[in-house]
Amino acid sequence: MKLAGAAATRFFAAPEPQRAGLLIFGADAMRVALKRQEVIVALIGPEGEAEMRLTRIPGGDLRKDPALVDDAMRAQGFFPGPRVAFVEEAGDAAAPVLKGALAGWTQGDAMLVVTAGSLGKSSALRKAFEDHPNAYAIGIYDDPPSREEIEATLTRAGLKEIGREAMTDLLALARDLDPGDFRQTVEKIALYKFGDAAPLSPADVAACAPSTIEAEVDDVLHAVAEARSGDVGPLMRRLEGQGVNPVSLSIAAMRHFRTLHTAASAPGGPAEGIARMRPPVFGPRRDRMLRQAQSWGMHRLETALGILTDTDLTLRSASRAPAMAVMERALIRLAMLNRR
DSSP: OBOOHHHHHHHHHSOOTTOSEEEEEOSOHHHHHHHHHHHHHHHHOTTTTTTTOEEEEETTHHHHOTHHHHHHHHOOOSSOSOOEEEEEEEOGGGHHHHHHHHHTOOTTSOEEEEEESOOOTTOHHHHHHHTOTTEEEEEOOSSOOOHHHHHHHHHHTTOOOBOHHHHHHHHHHHHHSOHHHHHHHHHHHHHHTTTOOSOBOHHHHHHHSOOSSOHHHHHHHHHHHTTOHHHHHHHHHHHHHTTOOHHHHHHHHHHHHHHHHHHHTOTTOHHHHHHTOSSOOOHHHHHHHHHHHHHHOHHHHHHHHHHHHHHHHHHTSSOOSOHHHHHHHHHHHHHHHTTO
């Protein structure tokens, strides 16, 4: 039988041990592996492998010894509890063997869990599971995770009290990151909130989310965008002392002001533009950049982008002017521009 959507998510979290088998297939090997890991742990528990209730069989080994699956499904271990016979990276060549194993399954045998790559509708392996009345076939695609999947990931990490705005940030983060990176970020947030009973906030998410711009560079860009021209010089001295390249600073400034321009020129206004930003902008930084976009306006930001483009061309040219001084002058000019 085929299983998809919310029903598949529920099965991964709480699988039915009386099922004969499960096929998990998809083009993204990481997504398939994460789902396989989730369902096997749910079936046999975190100590199941140590208690020898999990048998791993490489898909290629079935060509040499087709009896491996039948033996694994019927073998009895020393420890009580559900058992799993796991066939990894199977293909259509293994379909006859696995179809026979499903046909011979009886109550008390191990569940057969099989992973595979991308399989078409006519795949023999896929049909073996879809046509069986007591087995499931679940396709894993590159679609963003559903809210139910995200909530399940948060629950497994021990995060239960989540504010509405924090959940919005997590949904955006899940769409932007690979599944493995998102799971690691959620685990990082869980450690960050350990012992803290307060609901998860956007600031908590921002503190743990992967950052694309160094904090020191962010400081000077915020000073520029907020018209604090007096702070630009000292912050530039600090960046120069840390060895920040003027061209790298120019690229970061262009990225920051393009983000502001995208927000300011959104049909629904800056708030809608910030909400749709990719990669997403989180927590207090999002609120700060929203205020900056509202303060500058679309037309003034177009002027700022022109100044930054001219500065970048100067930095990459044969000009003998000190590069850091050229960059500092451009940033102070931008900070003064928003005072008018």
